[in-house]
Amino acid sequence: MSAGISVVGIGAVSAAGWGVQALCEAVRSGAEIERSILTRESFGETVNTPVLRVPEPGANVPKFPRLRRASPISKYAAAAVIEAVPAERLASSLAGEFRIGVITTLMNGCVIYSNRFYREVLNDPGIASPILFPETVFNAPSSHLSALLGSTSPNDTLIGDGAEFFTGLELAAEWIGRGEVDGCIVVGNEEIDWLSSEALRFYSRDYVPSEGAAALYLEAGDHGPQLLQVPDPLTFSGARARVDAARQLRVALDANDDGRTLLVDGRCGVLKHDQPENLAWVDWQGPKFSPRRIIGESLGASAAFQCAVAIDAIRSGQFARAVVTSVGGNEQAAGAVFGARPEPLSAVVKRPNAVHPSPS
Amino acid sequence: MAFRADAPSNSGPIAVAITGAGIITSMGQDISENAAGFRAGRSAFRPIDLFDTSRQRVSTGGQCEVPATSPDPRISKKTWDRMDRGTRMAWMAAREALAMAGLSGGAMPMMVGTSAAAMALGETYFKQAVATPNQRSGQFLRVETYQPQQQMAGMARQLGIEGPLRIISNACASGANAIGHAFHLVRSGKAERVLAGGYDALCQLVFAGFDTLQALSPSGIPRPFDAARDGLALGEGAGFVVVESLAAAKARGARVIAEVLAYGAATDIHHLTQPHPEGDAALKTMTAACEMAGLDSGEIDYINSHGTGTPLNDIAEGQAIQRWAGRDVSKIKVSSTKSAIGHLLGGAGSVESVICLMALEGQWLPANLNVRELDPVCTFDLLRAPRDTKVRTVLTNSFGFGGANATLIFQKEGGR
Numbered sequence: 001m002s003a004g005i006s007v008v009g010i011g012a013v014s015a016a017g018w019g020v021q022a023l024c025e026a027v028r029s030g031a032e033i034e035r036s037i038l039t040r041e042s043f044g045e046t047v048n049t050p051v052l053r054v055p056e057p058g059a060n061v062p063k064f065p066r067l068r069r070a071s072p073i074s075k076y077a078a079a080a081v082i083e084a085v086p087a088e089r090l091a092s093s094l095a096g097e098f099r100i101g102v103i104t105t106l107m108n109g110c111v112i113y114s115n116r117f118y119r120e121v122l123n124d125p126g127i128a129s130p131i132l133f134p135e136t137v138f139n140a141p142s143s144h145l146s147a148l149l150g151s152t153s154p155n156d157t158l159i160g161d162g163a164e165f166f167t168g169l170e171l172a173a174e175w176i177g178r179g180e181v182d183g184c185i186v187v188g189n190e191e192i193d194w195l196s197s198e199a200l201r202f203y204s205r206d207y208v209p210s211e212g213a214a215a216l217y218l219e220a221g222d223h224g225p226q227l228l229q230v231p232d233p234l235t236f237s238g239a240r241a242r243v244d245a246a247r248q249l250r251v252a253l254d255a256n257d258d259g260r261t262l263l264v265d266g267r268c269g270v271l272k273h274d275q276p277e278n279l280a281w282v283d284w285q286g287p288k289f290s291p292r293r294i295i296g297e298s299l300g301a302s303a304a305f306q307c308a309v310a311i312d313a314i315r316s317g318q319f320a321r322a323v324v325t326s327v328g329g330n331e332q333a334a335g336a337v338f339g340a341r342p343e344p345l346s347a348v349v350k351r352p353n354a355v356h357p358s359p360s
Numbered sequence: 361m362a363f364r365a366d367a368p369s370n371s372g373p374i375a376v377a378i379t380g381a382g383i384i385t386s387m388g389q390d391i392s393e394n395a396a397g398f399r400a401g402r403s404a405f406r407p408i409d410l411f412d413t414s415r416q417r418v419s420t421g422g423q424c425e426v427p428a429t430s431p432d433p434r435i436s437k438k439t440w441d442r443m444d445r446g447t448r449m450a451w452m453a454a455r456e457a458l459a460m461a462g463l464s465g466g467a468m469p470m471m472v473g474t475s476a477a478a479m480a481l482g483e484t485y486f487k488q489a490v491a492t493p494n495q496r497s498g499q500f501l502r503v504e505t506y507q508p509q510q511q512m513a514g515m516a517r518q519l520g521i522e523g524p525l526r527i528i529s530n531a532c533a534s535g536a537n538a539i540g541h542a543f544h545l546v547r548s549g550k551a552e553r554v555l556a557g558g559y560d561a562l563c564q565l566v567f568a569g570f571d572t573l574q575a576l577s578p579s580g581i582p583r584p585f586d587a588a589r590d591g592l593a594l595g596e597g598a599g600f601v602v603v604e605s606l607a608a609a610k611a612r613g614a615r616v617i618a619e620v621l622a623y624g625a626a627t628d629i630h631h632l633t634q635p636h637p638e639g640d641a642a643l644k645t646m647t648a649a650c651e652m653a654g655l656d657s658g659e660i661d662y663i664n665s666h667g668t669g670t671p672l673n674d675i676a677e678g679q680a681i682q683r684w685a686g687r688d689v690s691k692i693k694v695s696s697t698k699s700a701i702g703h704l705l706g707g708a709g710s711v712e713s714v715i716c717l718m719a720l721e722g723q724w725l726p727a728n729l730n731v732r733e734l735d736p737v738c739t740f741d742l743l744r745a746p747r748d749t750k751v752r753t754v755l756t757n758s759f760g761f762g763g764a765n766a767t768l769i770f771q772k773e774g775g776r
Contacts, residue, residue: 199485
């Protein structure tokens with residue numbers, strides 16, 4: 001067997017608040033979070049978009065020079081990382097004695113500064129701000145994270161739909177397995193403004209755009225909940241293929257509805273988004289959470305929130321395993337299995353009462 | 361690609377080959393046109409007509425000739441129309457790579473690097489959203505096709521590729537990172553073959569961004585490693601390769617263009633947009649790659665440098681090459697092909713990898729054009745004209761905004 005991969009720390013900044021505790025309490029309670037309205041006026045027309053925003057940061061943003069001018073997405077990511085990475089690991093990394101890789105996943109990325117910068121360009125490119133442009137680049141947040149950690153280890157930004165975070169986990173396992181890094185932080189992060197929020201609602205007026213970041217800090221070993229499996233993501237195109245992909249994902253995950261396994265699914269309350277998972281998991285009787293129903297649809301960060309909720313639940317001792325799934329909007333169905341301790345997956349999946357639908 | 365904690369560890373590294381390559385740049389639409397251009401020492405800049413440059417300091421770049429209509433009867437007009445400019449170029453390069461490899465699609469992961477993706481569609485969306493906020497016509501399609509995963513998943517489908525898709529966006533190193541990811545997947549036995557590459561198309565936001573940073577050469581002529589260099593030129597294009605296990609390639613009788621010996625990646629945390637002045641991260645990736653390849657610096661015949669032509673980049677890379685090569689530095693041949701086609705951003709690393717493969721195939725080296733007076737950092741052999749020479753092992757560097765640094769090493773098969 002290859003060395004196990006432990007989830008040593010988690011962090012989150014969400015519409016529920018700054019910190020994992022706020023996220024998990026909100027998901028457990030199931031209570032609706034108060035929405036705000038993004039209003040913009042242009043050429044005499046008004047557009048209102050209900051959204052779930054991250055609360056004002058107060059003192060929660062890490063004090064770090066690069067973050068002073070950074071876009072909110074980088075601040076969310078930095079706060080999640082500082083919460084997830086143990087203090088002694090951070091100190092060792094800053095001292096150059098510990099190699100922490102950085103992987104970020106996102107879909108929209110740095111929309112706020114992109115929006116502002118492009119508006120300036122259209123107005124007069126001669127006076128557009130050179131400070132804004134570098135913060136528009138997809139990998140600006142991950143760059144800031146490496147600097148925050150003092151780490152020159154590999155740093156990758158992955159773009160994909162709302163299920164991309166699992167590819168980040170798989171890549172982290174690759175790096176750790178190859179010995180390229182001693183630890184790896186995987187962060188899903190997004191920010192919203194009118195531009196991205198209105199865009200999401202072209203898919204359905206029922207979406208509630210949201211933002212934030214969640215981070216999982218991984219190391220080799222057995223000193224924390226284990227990353228047991230990340231199957232190949234199932235790519236698709238079209239609504240019918242989303243349904244098939246969700247069914248195939250369930251088979252690949254070998255989820256066992258034994259009462260001790262928690263399902264953390266990607267449903268967000270929008271029927272056409274949720275339908276593939278509704279069908280694939282229709283027989284699931286065990287415990288389940290649907291974090292996106294509470295904290296909104298935050299695209300590249302959503303699956304990261306799900307994983308943070310899953311790890312927190314395992315840590316609580318209530319569950320032996322957690323299965324996390326997401327069917328993204330236009331690319332892939334993906335997921336992961338976490339366990340309280342190392343265990344061969346074959347022992348998990350061979351239980352006689354496991355029920356799986358057939359892939360179509 | 362899947363991870364299972366109970367999976368057996370792989371026994372050891374697997375030899376990795378390149379069996380197909382494709383390219384489109386402002387120099388030409390395929391390998392033969394690009395090889396002819398680089399071998400002749402041509403440059404390929406022209407006035408940009410894709411967007412308004414009238415209020416920019418610079419109005420030229422390496423703009424490609426991209427077919428307005430589908431060049432393949434299997435790609436419908438509707439499909440071609442929905443591909444953004446970058447994806448069209450990516451598709452052309454990927455199609456050439458697969459054809460050269462003797463493949464017509466199949467089960468394989470696809471690793472893609474891009475920085476701007478379909479930004480031009482986002483720009484159109486933005487302008488309509490501002491001008492007529494409640495006018496929704498065409499906006500949904502723009503939102504959908506703006507997303508690179510939608511474009512790349514569609515491209516995979518058109519190419520007959522079935523498998524996981526990974527899009528890496530590490531700014532100007534993205535294309536090299538994509539090939540590096542593919543290399544590791546094959547080397548570790550996680551995939552038998554992978555389609556990998558990078559692309560980027562010119563767009564207004566990015567062009568204006570580099571202009572505001574005063575990173576573009578006012579003359580429009582980039583002069584990497586010139587003592588009086590004053591900036592880069594932007595270009596566009598795509599480069600794709602089929603990365604495959606050497607054993608699998610031989611088993612199916614594929615021609616091996618080169619072996620991929622190594623990939624090194626590191627992060628420069630000096631500054632968001634400026635490299636460490638002594639090129640620490642570049643040194644780290646070149647050193648790591650050579651260690652993985654089991655090579656000394658003296659065994660590298662040629663470096664395709666990142667060489668943007670900006671004052672800070674070239675001095676940092678030059679310093680890194682000096683530190684890495686030590687006493688061998690004067691023997692190392694170096695050129696920046698950005699001097700001929702511009703900086704292709706997310707496509708640069710993969711396009712420059714394909715240029716390295718062309719050099720290995722043709723036994724020539726491309727030139728570093730437009731140099732009038734050498735910068736003193738050039739203690740290496742800067743190639744100011746194309747050169748026919750024996751080429752066995754090549755290294756290519758890619759560095760990006762945010763500090764993403766990557767190095768790849770390619771070698772003629774049986775070069776050891």
